[in-house]
Amino acid sequence: MDNPVCRLTGAEFPLFAFSHCRDVVAAVSKAGGFGVLGATRFSPDQLEEELAWIDAHVEGAPYGVDVIVPETIDPRVAAMADNAARAAAIDPRYAEFAADLLAQYGIDANRTVAPLRERMGITPENGMALMEVAFRHPIRLIANALGIAPPEMIAEGKRRGVAVAALVGAKEHALRQAEAGVDIIVAQGGEAGGHCGEVSTLVLIPEVVRALGKAGYDTPVLAAGGIMTGGQMAAMMAAGAQGAWTGSVWLATPESEASEAFRQKMVAARSRDTVRSRSRTGKPARQLRTAWHEAWDGETGPGTLPMPLMGMISEPAFARIERAAEAGNAQARDLVSYFVGQGVGLVEDVRPARAVVQAFREEFVEAAMRLAGSLG
Amino acid sequence: MDNPVCRLTGAEFPLFAFSHCRDVVAAVSKAGGFGVLGATRFSPDQLEEELAWIDAHVEGAPYGVDVIVPETIDPRVAAMADNAARAAAIDPRYAEFAADLLAQYGIDANRTVAPLRERMGITPENGMALMEVAFRHPIRLIANALGIAPPEMIAEGKRRGVAVAALVGAKEHALRQAEAGVDIIVAQGGEAGGHCGEVSTLVLIPEVVRALGKAGYDTPVLAAGGIMTGGQMAAMMAAGAQGAWTGSVWLATPESEASEAFRQKMVAARSRDTVRSRSRTGKPARQLRTAWHEAWDGETGPGTLPMPLMGMISEPAFARIERAAEAGNAQARDLVSYFVGQGVGLVEDVRPARAVVQAFREEFVEAAMRLAGSLG
Structure with missing residues (x-):
């Protein structure tokens, strides 16, 4: 596939896989998607080790890192x-x-x-320390959540040709990020696992795409929140996104950091079994209830x-x-609980990350053909 | 367009427009969509009058009626x-x-x-009385919300060749409705205006479509909740729906029952300005906060x-x-407030119902072409 997001990041198929597990990151990138390592749990030394491992195993495929540099502190x-x-x-x-x-x-x-x-912990100084480690590796994307990406991240990204992405849950935040110079907006709906807002992905994507366009920005948008299948990814690309940013679906792979107990609960869970609660991180985050x-x-x-x-x-x-x-x-x-989105109701089994990427590709094509076919 | 929903209802373009206003119903049906009159506010005599008016103005185009026969009473x-x-x-x-x-x-x-x-009020006996009036008119669809459609509705629908639709907010409810013999499932996400559940449309549609298929039902699914544009309608059809069920978007037409003050608030509102609250009907319903x-x-x-x-x-x-x-x-x-979904953030102006149908058609084609084009 060829669109601005693919060109910015080197992704062949714009399926972005957020995971705290290096094995998932490498497997997804090697399968043509784009793995993004969630760095927040690591110390700078640990992150260095994880990224060195990815560099040695990803076979030159593009990958990225996600840090959290919270903009505001309580x-x-x-x-x-x-x-x-x-x-x-x-x-x-x-x-x-x-x-x-x-x-x-x-x-x-x-x-x-x-x-x-x-x-x-999730603090600005920890986020900045992790960012410095990330930039020492051949990453193609660095993402930030919980507020405007810090100017140092944007400047260093531009200097090194690394795309800077930012997660947002509201149109106004997308506009602020674009103004700050972010390259890719990840618009994440309220059905997402982890920290999230309240507006649904189906509403947020066209709202953000339209608002950016009207303000004169051509910043591409990735859709996040609830996406567990290639059909949903295709849906959000029909609605104006240039790819999908996913997280929960990778927890149901044997490579992930999730425990076997949690994976079994994922397979059993319904979409109604999540809750948006402050009780794990202090900010509203969706997780298995x-x-x-x-x-x-x-x-x-x-x-x-x-x-x-x-x-x-x-x-x-x-x-x-x-x-x-x-x-x-x-x-x-x-x-037993963990961060997971409403899409957990779509998880039917535990499958290797590579098989998940393959399923997304097939479902994507099927959905695009189905929609085109409806035009007669 | 030709799919099972179109064949069941006679809709040319499977855009279902729920409205309490007969003018919207007639305008949408005449423009190739499918108007559905929300009957709950009317007495049986008033409903008789409204439907007679529609019969005289819809020029033979297909339309439907939505009643509420609550399954359970507090x-x-x-x-x-x-x-x-x-x-x-x-x-x-x-x-x-x-x-x-x-x-x-x-x-x-x-x-x-x-x-x-x-x-x-919304009570079973009132819902049944309205249903009897509706069946005396040449409707092509009768819809029910807040629980399983009553057996009388399903039997009378089958006898008269009128499609029976039911609104659901969860997979389990969709399966119960299909088992009861409903012809069309309207799966409505938590971003919808009015009574709604908590699972988002983007998650609910593939979940319901998959669950029905696995249980051996071929009941078609309409997507509801947050849909204000043809791009979103196309998205949900890529994800497995056979059409869209919409409500809020018609409030921003001059034909609708909404006041001018409310329409102005719709244009100004952001997607974050709604709330799911019991404070208007006694059950959780989304409305402008x-x-x-x-x-x-x-x-x-x-x-x-x-x-x-x-x-x-x-x-x-x-x-x-x-x-x-x-x-x-x-x-x-x-x-000033009224029932409206998160999609209110996508409303930019007040346009005639006919123009809204036309915009949906154009945006639908554009989205389907965009998605097909991404396949290269």
Whole structure:
């Protein structure tokens, strides 16, 4: 396929696969799609290692990196210097609430949940550090979420010929990103897994494409949110997108970082089984709904914490949930959750990433032919 | 165009236009689309009059009627014999809350809001009475929402060769409808105006199409929710739908029942300006967000009432809001609202219904060609 997005990124088929797992990134890029490594979970040293692995395995196919440099910081958090200061600032009742909830499901009944201190959180300084690592590798795209891409990212992208992409959930944000000089807008609907807005992909894509055009920008748009099949990708390209940005579908591959327990839950889940909740990262993010979300979002809980504090409580708790589930605690399986979009209702089995790309290609052609055929 | 939906209904172009206004219905059908009159607001006598008018003006083009026969009734309401009994059962503080809210916006400061007593509400008996009127006219489609179409509707549709359609917001509901013998499934995403579920149109369409196919049903699916352009209609047909079911877009026509004040708000609104709220009908329905919704959905209000009680409070209040806005009360304009989907963000002007059909046709062809062209 040949369109501006393909030319900007080197993608043969404009199916962008966001994954935290290097194996998915390499497999998708080698199959003609475009893998994008989500870097936020890694330290700079870890990211260096992951990207070196991809460079050695991707056979020269183009790939990208996604970092999160949040544009705004909750004022409650801004003055805290580092994760140790942040951990110290968290009222102990949050950790107690998490520990009590886990205990109700038979997980580590006599242990508290200590807030994460050592690992990277979603903060501007961490995002910038990861960006610097990414630019040392032959990436073809760098993406940013949670606000305007920082000027350093845009300048460095232009200098190196690396396309800069930005995720947005509203028309106004797309216009601000285009004005800032971003090369590709990823317009993500409210059905998406992870951080998302409220406007659906089907409405957002034509709205963003039209708004950019009217403002005189030719910035191409990728459609994100709910896309699990080549038919949906074709649909969004009929509506004006130049490709698809996907995430959840790759969790149902054996290569992904998702646990086997979570993959089984994906196959079983209906599209109605997700929830947009602040209870994992502190910002609204769509995920598989469990009693965790009901407890934190309910009226008897302590409420949620701002980013990144909420993650400092939730991530150690979810790590314990996963360990307990893996060890055979059936109750713990009930709590297993992860970021996933409404498209989870379309997942029927776990398939290798390469097979997913192939299915997208076939479904895409089928959908385009079906639509053309309807013209008679 | 020729597909099963076109053959079932006689539509030339499978663009279904739901409207409470007979002028829209006739204009769309005459332009090659398919108008569907929303009958719920009418008494049986009024509906008879509306349909006679359509018969006299539609020039033989096919049209349909949409009734609401709710499958389940809130147990708090089930025992009440009629609207007078229902009105008597509403705690006076609901009417007081509505009157206070209106007074804050300079509307009828010294008057209470008397619950509606005389008009039809959304109840099974009212829905059945309207259905009987509809079948006395040369309709080509009868649609039902809020649950399984009643057996009488399906039997009478089959006897008369009238296609029976049912609106659903979830895969499981689509399967139940197909099993009940419905001819056309209207799968409506959570971005839709009016009563809606939570799963987005882009996810729901392939999910419903696939589920019906796997269960051995060949029931065609219309896509509803967020569709305001022919590009989106084409997108959903690429994704497996056989046509589009639309509503909000017709409110921005001069023929529609919407007030001028509301039409102006539609043109100004962004896709993020809607809310899914129980505060108008008692069931979750998407509408333009105003202080009305914040007040009723907020924590200081009395909560919302079940259907049809909520509408017995809200409809007289909204009628006063409209009258005050029309009389020049600028504050009242702030409260003007109506059922509308997220697609409101795509409305740029008020155009005749015939011109909207024509735009859909052109955009549809353009989108299908664009997608086919991407195959190279």
